[in-house]
Amino acid sequence: MLLMRGEDLMGWAERARPGDTIAYARDHITPSLAAQTRPMIDAGIIIPLFTRDRGEGVYLAKRGEGRIARVKRRQAQVRNDGRFRRKPRRSIEGVLLRILRHAASHNRPCPTNRELARACNLSDDKSASYRMRCLVKAGYIAVEDHSPFGRRVITILTGKYAGMKTAEAALPMMP
Known part of the structure; x- marks a missing residue:
């Protein structure tokens, strides 16, 4: 009792x-x-x-x-369910977030999933896509535009880079 x-x-x-x-x-x-x-x-x-x-x-x-x-x-770091919040800077998501922040702060287009997977030593682009969805779900980024012919536009939602967006760009045409 x-x-x-x-x-x-x-x-x-x-x-x-x-x-x-x-x-x-x-x-x-x-x-x-x-x-x-x-x-x-x-x-x-x-x-x-x-x-x-x-x-x-x-x-x-x-x-x-x-x-x-x-x-x-x-x-202050404890969630309502009692589990401790995972810090994004100590994980693959943290590395992805740093890459996205760098692209947004230098007005560059968002890297493709394949480029992100290569930069983070992930097995394939599906792994990078999953990690990006984790960042969206956690509220660190928002995907503004995701067209099949251009690169996605990412908005950073947290930290000192909050509000910055990656540049719009077209995907290179395959031969």
Whole structure:
């Protein structure tokens, strides 16, 4: 049985002094509460304790010496479902985003999927197309124009390059 939610426990930790103790759950802890308390435990804000009271398990939190600011900064990156946001700069999508930003800032046309696949060491142009769809779904870019005879026009939606577009250009004709 839950006595407190993760947000309530954080509020208590902000007001409590080091050494103060509070019961936040009885009998068992839900996975969502465990995910919410893990950053506080890692930062040393709370120290988890367990005791038994009349045959029931009681989960206690003892206020540690950790600073609240570390957890609040980390919680800003947490999605609503509790998973940590994947940073695009540390992935293939991040490399693609850098290439697109460079093209937009220098008023160049958007690279084709084959060119993107070659630049990112992907297996084929379908892999690059999938990664581009991931960037669109994540809200980093928008595809303005995608005609069969010309290159697509990409608009950057985030960062200091927000609003910049790649140049329009025709695809080279095949012999």
